[in-house]
Amino acid sequence: MKVLVDLSMLRHPYCGLGQVALNYGRWLGTHPQPDLDVILLLPKEYVGAFGDGVQYLPLRNHYRFLPVGHFDVWHSIHQLSPFHPSPDTIRILTIHDFNLLYYKTPAKRRRYQRLLQHECDSARKVCFISRFVADEAPRFLDLKGKEPIVIYNGVENLADGPQEPPQGWCSARPFFLSMGVVTEKKNLAALLPMMRLLPDYDLLIAGNDSSDYARRLRNEAGANVHLLGTVSDAERRWLYAHCTALLFPSLFEGFGLPVVEAMQFGKPVFCSTATSLPEVGGDVACYFQNWNPDNMAETVRQGLRDFTPEQAEGARRRAALFSYDRHMESYLGLYRAMGDADAQSLLSNER
DSSP: OEEEEEOGGGGSTTSHHHHHHHHHHHHHHHSOOTTOEEEEEEOGGGTTTTOTTSEEEEOOGGGGTSOOOOOSEEEESSTTOSOOOOTTSEEEEEEOOOTHHHHSOHHHHHHHHHHHHHHHHTOSEEEESSHHHHHHHHHHOOOTTOOOEEOOOOBOOOTTSOOOOOTTOOOOSOEEEEESOOOGGGOGGGHHHHHHTOTTOEEEEESOOOSHHHHHHHHHOOTTEEEEESOOHHHHHHHHHHOSEEEEOOSOOSSOHHHHHHHHTTOOEEEESSTTHHHHHTTTSEEEOSOOHHHHHHHHHHHHHHOOHHHHHHHHHHHHTTBHHHHHHHHHHHHHHHHHHHHHHHHHHHO
16 A cells, blocks of 8 residues: 655754654654555655655655645645645545634635635545644534544654753753744743743743744843744753753644653643643643733742652653654554555445
């Protein structure tokens, strides 16, 4: 059975979906499937990057306008890839979130919703990265009888890799960490007045900080808040390993990757109660109940006082629930099931 996995987001390897594509390639390249011919659709510079356990199909410009050959199963690992299979190929679509439908202009929201509905209509199976996203789907999409499938995001195991401190950072003070692209939906501005009440700690914000929102944060931040910009994988590991806790007040998350990454290191997590975060953090994380600075600071103080070695181990166990092994085995099972179902359908038609 020929299975194509669309890793075209490797064109943007440092964004979240680019990292998902990179981890797919690494996992599939090191876990050959004897009963499947796995083909990776990716930029030409990645041909051969994941070893001989997979096949490679380099991107071509005309693939945006013409179907990319015939395969038994095609997996679009995110919701708006510009590349599509021939109509007789079984397509599996993964939807990560509906965030754009909350904060874009009405015209852009309508266009995005039409595109997303088209993608959904062309798929045989529609998967979601959390129960929250699956439950949101009927607000924006007509699944037309398709049963939503929840397959939680896989999260790369960071705890065992190399570490190095971020360039230019040399303070010995304890610090909180916030990780992710610095945009308004991450709600990082809510942390600034709280940090004035926690003067013994620094807050390090790691992630792309080229937005207007990031510039506003810099202007409003106190002396103990520092924006680091984009960090390398080794720097990211160091930050998780050495931080006192993760602060993640985001308002829009389809999953919440930094929550799991921090739990891999056995760190306390403080996050919002919005969207998917309670589902991912479970009873391991602590939650900001409102954005009052005094209440937030007390939530952090109390959470740190209560955090024990047993809770740290519980955080690591919860993080293991979101391993790439679990994630990929779920999708491999779906690939096989869809291929088998299609073969049975063909046999029935021939009879």
